[in-house]
Amino acid sequence: MNRTLYGNLIFELSKKGRKGYSLPQDYDRTHTTAELPEALRRKEAARLPECDELTVVRHYTNLSHNNFGVNDGFYPLGSCTMKYNPVINEEIAGLKAFAGLHPLQPAETCQGALEVYYNLQESLAELAGLSEFTLNPCAGAHGELTGLMVIRAYHESRGDVRTKVLIPDSAHGTNPASAAVCGLEVVEVKSNANGTVDLEDLERLVQLEGPNIAAMMMTNPNTLGIFEPNVLEITEMVHKAGGLMYYDGANLNALLGECRPGDMGFDVMHINLHKTFSTPHGGGGPGSGPVGVRKGLEQFLPMPRVVQVPAEKEGEESFKVDWGTSVDGERGKEIAVGSFFGNFGVMLKAYAYILSLGREHVKEVGPLAVLNANYIKECLKDDYLLPIGGLCKHEVVFDGLVDKSTGVTTMDVAKRLLDYGYHAPTIYFPLLFHESLMIEPTENESKETLDSFIDVMHRIAQEAKTDPELVKTAPHDTPIGRVDDVLAAKQPITTYWKTLDK
């Protein structure tokens, strides 16, 4: 691949008047704009790049080679990671009969899609040990906000004004953010030396805030990949104070089929379908964050929901969309108008994944994810600092290298991994440690893949001792070297012409 030429921006490859297409000579250009209202028509031609076909194809093929995806190699990103994304699920989601649906199509004309929707609602409820799910929210954070609104509506319906949400200090940043967006006040609960909830601190806060506690949000296993052993005591304490328990289900893949949030005492939860149920979570989407509730809270879920219409004869059930009136009349419809039925493509993939595993094999997901993470932990703990020992769940968090004397940081290790053909793990999250390096192998990686990754991690630790500059200046073998992340985030330049016009 000629990176020097085709690696240029498409605008730099542009030559005035060059075309990658040809239209019939008598082609009437006016009819393409004729139907557009005058006010919406361009006054000047768009400054689009002008290139021949081969240049376009080579440029974009070149670009695609600069990317690193789960199909290129091991992708150990923790927490917000992509899980197993079977290609067949992509094909199912792309089937014309599904992809061509319109959200306002009459229910009689899309019974198949409604059946999938309904069955997924039911499957998630069974997997979570809860009563009912809405599939509307389009991300984990969107699910958190929806779930907290459900909790707020529940308290309001009882004439109970509660404004505080207890959140452990290890929580994902979206938890406090969602609480704040919902108009609730965050009260931080400390972690103990084991990385789990400090029961004494929780007891103190429950005494202090008592009737103000609307809910406690928890991720279990938490963002350190550690299962909360006192979860039953915690849910009991919060329930006694009249609060509800919210489960952030982003880490559900660690427990899938083994135990259920509903059985641990959680009242409301979201599931990140794009993490546990077979959708890549890259570049900000697409996602899906269904929200489930325990019995007695169903009426607070937003609408629409798909319901089964009882059949007169067995096997002739049909499905309809219940737009409902929710608790206070229009609330359900307002939320629904925003997102219709959520990201249906993601739901199709999730449903296909659940069906392909079935009741029997769904139980294998959690234990395999846990086994893989613990294997990596045990193999790397002599070179990488393990701040919390013991068994982890689906992901393991190190606090950088054991030997920090040469000044090689977690960032350097992550960059050097790229030279060896591995995507970097999650770095500098969770915030509890200075040099967090969070590795999540997922359930489906082979022992050979894990061994070769472990081998590279050992090699990097060795390089950090013998040739620290090599690691500090990595990556060396990628098309783009080390970028200034902060500048890129603070002053992103996303428009080529704007750069020229400056």
Ligand SMILES: Cc1ncc(COP(=O)(O)O)c(C=O)c1O
């Ligand atoms: C523990 C946890 N909670 C919540 C979220 C938020 O999910 P989303 O990115 O889909 O909004 C994530 C990941 O981003 C997460 O890892």
